[in-house]
Amino acid sequence: MAMPTYAMSCFKLPVKLCKDIHAIMARFWWREENGKRKVHWCSWKKMAKGKHSGGLGFKDLQGFNKALLGKQIWRLLTCPNLLMSKVMKAKYYPHGSPLSCEVKGNSSWIWKSMMGAREEARRGARKKIEAGQILKIPISLTGRPDCYFWSHSENGQYTVKSAYETITREKKLLELNGKVKGETSWEGRSGKVWKQLWKMKIKHKQKLLVWKILHQALPCREAHHKRTGKCDIICKICGKNSETVEHIFFHCKQAQMIWRMAPLQWDGLKEHTADFRRWWTMLMEVQTQKEGREHINLTVDILWQIWKARNAAEFDGKDTHPMEVIRKAIKDWEKYHQSQQIQHQLSISETETVQDEEERMGENDYLLNMSVEVGQHVEGQNMGIGVATQNNWNQKCETWILNERSTGSAVQDNLLAIKLALYKLKEKGWQHIKIRTPCIQVLNIIRYQAFSNLKLATHLEDIKDLCSMFRKCSFDRLPGDKDRLGAKLSRLAILLL
Numbered sequence: 378m379a380m381p382t383y384a385m386s387c388f389k390l391p392v393k394l395c396k397d398i399h400a401i402m403a404r405f406w407w408r409e410e411n412g413k414r415k416v417h418w419c420s421w422k423k424m425a426k427g428k429h430s431g432g433l434g435f436k437d438l439q440g441f442n443k444a445l446l447g448k449q450i451w452r453l454l455t456c457p458n459l460l461m462s463k464v465m466k467a468k469y470y471p472h473g474s475p476l477s478c479e480v481k482g483n484s485s486w487i488w489k490s491m492m493g494a495r496e497e498a499r500r501g502a503r504k505k506i507e508a509g510q511i512l513k514i515p516i517s518l519t520g521r522p523d524c525y526f527w528s529h530s531e532n533g534q535y536t537v538k539s540a541y542e543t544i545t546r547e548k549k550l551l552e553l554n555g556k557v558k559g560e561t562s563w564e565g566r567s568g569k570v571w572k573q574l575w576k577m578k579i580k581h582k583q584k585l586l587v588w589k590i591l592h593q594a595l596p597c598r599e600a601h602h603k604r605t606g607k608c609d610i611i612c613k614i615c616g617k618n619s620e621t622v623e624h625i626f627f628h629c630k631q632a633q634m635i636w637r638m639a640p641l642q643w644d645g646l647k648e649h650t651a652d653f654r655r656w657w658t659m660l661m662e663v664q665t666q667k668e669g670r671e672h673i674n675l676t677v678d679i680l681w682q683i684w685k686a687r688n689a690a691e692f693d694g695k696d697t698h699p700m701e702v703i704r705k706a707i708k709d710w711e712k713y714h715q716s717q718q719i720q721h722q723l724s725i726s727e728t729e730t731v732q733d734e735e736e737r738m739g740e741n742d743y744l745l746n747m748s749v750e751v752g753q754h755v756e757g758q759n760m761g762i763g764v765a766t767q768n769n770w771n772q773k774c775e776t777w778i779l780n781e782r783s784t785g786s787a788v789q790d791n792l793l794a795i796k797l798a799l800y801k802l803k804e805k806g807w808q809h810i811k812i813r814t815p816c817i818q819v820l821n822i823i824r825y826q827a828f829s830n831l832k833l834a835t836h837l838e839d840i841k842d843l844c845s846m847f848r849k850c851s852f853d854r855l856p857g858d859k860d861r862l863g864a865k866l867s868r869l870a871i872l873l874l
């Protein structure tokens with residue numbers, strides 16, 4: 378059946394007309410008998426579903442219409458030099474973008490039709506954002522025109538098919554949730570957002586902060602006012618605007634200075650700062666880019682520090698310099714980033730979603746080799762303990778040095794050192810470890826539980842208990858080459874006091 382494709386790509390069909398066409402098509406399909414309608418055995422919605430999802434592949438005309446109109450908008454965005462784009466720009470958005478300009482009541486039908494599909498186009502259009510541009514050059518100065526890609530197709534090109542599929546999918550989601558368009562529509566689509574959030578490698582308290590913001594549950598003045606009718610809604614820091622979440626994190630004078638000083642810039646996200654949820658959703662898109670995750674993590678550290686600084690000002694009257702906020706965020710990020718690189722394993726207590734990585738890596742990849750060495754006694758008083766860790770690809774991980782009172786016995790000192798190292802690893806959340814010691818006597822005592830006195834027995838008992846707290850824990854002999862990091866560290870440790 379031929380559909381009025383050409384007309385639809387220029388004009389938004391009135392809803393009523395779409396319904397009529399639906400009816401005609403449905404009737405055609407089920408045939409009318411003697412002018413009487415036969416029972417329509419299944420609903421239009423079912424028929425309109427794609428063939429692969431049990432429907433008949435009839436197109437949902439309104440959706441199809443929008444997808445076609447979206448293509449026109451797309452053309453305006455990506456081909457600004459076409460005559461039609463120039464005409465439209467001059468007429469309707471001389472200084473703006475077709476995605477955000479105001480639509481006046483007296484605009485032409487064509488324009489209003491196109492603008493009727495704008496929301497869908499806007500949701501799928503992405504400006505190319507370099508993940509965390511370090512250079513603070515505004516994009517307009519680099520001479521590059523804004524570059525758009527379509528997020529619903531693989532090659533980034535707008536296709537009516539991909540737009541149509543997205544529109545019908547979103548519609549379905551809305552119906553499933555039984556919710557109307559508007560604020561709640563975000564919740565209908567937000568499953569992915571939560572999944573991503575809990576998976577992120579950031580601190581738990583930071584996840585909760587983002588979670589609260591997204592749920593509009595963060596206590597800001599405006600929200601408080603809405604709920605209680607009390608409290609002054611004007612931001613205490615700038616004294617200018619009402620304090621919303623967006624104000625705190627983006628628009629307040631303080632926040633703006635902080636972002637300007639940040640080592641990463643999200644120029645492409647600026648237009649979304651009026652709505653934190655939207656901003657966040659867009660931010661998550663760079664996850665897949667090179668270093669995208671690290672940039673997102675730093676961004677969360679900045680959000681966290683902005684929030685902390687705001688609270689310090691609100692409750693303690695303490696001003697934090699924007700540079701200090703950034704310095705703290707970077708420090709947090711570096712610390713956490715390092716520990717994450719080393720620890721391919723997350724501490725299970727913090728989040729339950731390490732599966733992805735576990736699936737990718739074999740169990741042995743998680744193995745942490747730890748060599749524990751004890752340095753020379755200094756007159757039998759102190760010992761230096763050097764602990765060096767290495768993952769299974771022989772990459773050096775963390776090292777620790779410790780200065781401890783010596784027991785006076787080399788074997789006991791080594792056992793004590795192993796005990797302390799086990800504590801440390803447990804605290805760090807490792808689960809699969811191998812401890813290596815250069816001392817064959819110690820190794821035998823542990824392996825064969827061959828102790829000769831009560832003191833040793835006590836140490837052994839502790840070690841056994843500690844070992845049982847790991848998923849896997851084994852012991853091995855450290856080869857006796859001279860260049861051992863642990864030995865060097867233990868000598869260094871002696872110098873500590």
Ligand SMILES: [Zn+2]
Binds near residue numbers: 624628631
């Ligand atoms: Zn403010």
